[in-house]
Amino acid sequence: MKIAIVGCGAMGSVYAGLLADAGHEVWAIDTWREHVDAMRAKGLRVEGASGDRVARVHASTNAAEAGPCELVIIATKTMHVEQAANAARAIVGPETVVLSIQNGLGGPDTSARVLGRERVAVGVVGGFGASMKGPGHVHHNGWELVRLGEFAGPITPRLEKVAEVWRSGGFKVKCFDDIDQLVWEKLICNVCFSGTCAITERTISEVMNDPYTWEVASGCAKEAYNVARAKGVKLDFDDVVAYVHHFGTKIPNARPSMLLDHMAGRMSEIDAINGAIPVAARTVHVDAPFNTVVSALVRAKEKKMGVRS
Secondary structure, eight states, X not given: OEEEEEOOSHHHHHHHHHHHHTTOEXXXXXXXXXXXXXXXXXXXXXXXXXXXXXXXXXXXXXXXXXXXXXXXXXXXXXXXXXXXXXXXXXXXXEEEEEEEEXXXXXXXXXXXXXXXXXXXXXXXXXXXXXXXXXXXXXXXXXXXXXXXXXXXXXXXXXXXXXXXXXHXXXXXXXXXXXXXXXXXXXXHHHHHHHHHHHHHTOOHHHHHHSHHHHHHHHHHHHHHHHHHHHTTOOOSOSOHHHHHHHHHHHXXXXXXXXXXXXXXXXXXXXXXXXXXXXXHHHHTTOOOHHHHHHHHHHHHHHHHHTSOO
């Protein structure tokens, strides 16, 4: 299959490398010129839980160079989705499936608004703990689950075809009839670790092993769980603390992307992750004090860093 990954940061690079290594024609589209140049010159090295390999990919800063693709994966952060989706217009044809994969809330809705709801499917990926080691080189601590769903549900033949593409790259895949379940089961893990790790500058295991930071992290998860239940979202677990703790044990040494953003001097996705919980909580008359405070502290840290006004 001809595939374009629009947004080849850490996670996008993992997708690109493993799918290319499986024999697909993969175009890695990113604005980071040094990364694109390195992939062109030496290939894309992916190391970690999936092994250590160098995959040959097509790489460009211009999406249009790829030409029409059968599958377009938008893998940018939520605040960059609109720009990425507009860039992807040049490679989206009548039969193209667009898979929008972001943390938190809002990314796929933006992709659908730009490219058409009928073209867009939703992806949620967890348990990878990916980070860039340098241009053309990505590492991931875990290799867990890719969740896929249609906006309108239920599972369709085209979604199953996309799932098989991912499986061919060695990914574990689960398709969902209900995208709310798909999104919230991952979001609960995100809100547990993202903001807390970013504030304390600790890895996932360091947060879990300290009773004070774990109180904050698990408190954020409980609030997200309560909001999901109040919204009527189906979840496959009842003990939310055990659920997020089990998730954390799979990638103990990982630094969530929010912390990696701060380490690189970038603004994070706090508004779409912890910051989205108080907003959603108000619609169902649920309190979310942990997420409110964590979000405020992350925003204050970013303002001090000079990346948020």
